[in-house]
Amino acid sequence: NAGVMQNPRHLVRRRGQEARLRCSPMKGHSHVYWYRQLPEEGLKFMVYLQKENIIDESGMPKERFSAEFPKEGPSILRIQQVVRGDSAAYFCASSPEPPTSNQPQHFGDGTRLSIL
């Protein structure tokens, strides 16, 4: 059962380094969403991508954060010059097409990013 695959599961970085989080959507899914969860909080939307296109990045911080979903390969969430406040769990979700009530977003197990 090839669900949404995220790697690494855990990532430790020092302040100022770069973090790269990868997400392979479910087979046949071409829509990818990234969410961030801070401790004791719900998931917060960051960005929605289709292959080679960013559709909605309204939830992504304007600086240091970027995302891509190339024609080939996984979606990448990139955080440059990480700071302590970037420590969180980052979840990726996918859907086969814009989700409807019958086709919800399916989530990966997340990447837990810790900044030293």
Add this chain to the structure above:
Amino acid sequence: DQQVKQNSPSLSVQEGRISILNCDYTNSMFDYFLWYKKYPAEGPTFLISISSIKDKNEDGRFTVFLNKSAKHLSLHIVPSQPGDSAVYFCAAHRSGAGSYQLTFGKGTKLSVIP
């Protein structure tokens, strides 16, 4: 501004009894609601959803009720089982916004006591 609110951080229920998890929303443009279940160190797993044109949707032990006038939905689990112990997130979505992002509540931790 919390558009989706789950006001109970935790809930304890005896095995076999009914669990009722509540969720309120403020954005009247939301028209599609979902419940996700999450175990520690795992991603959220989709449970059940409901469109705003309905007031009830049932799937096995899980039933979601929607009261649009009150902007309130609830998830009923009956009978509750120890394996249901997890954090439950309510999420909402607005069609036609061009994005399909989900807005989540902060979650309710359900503990089912054997």
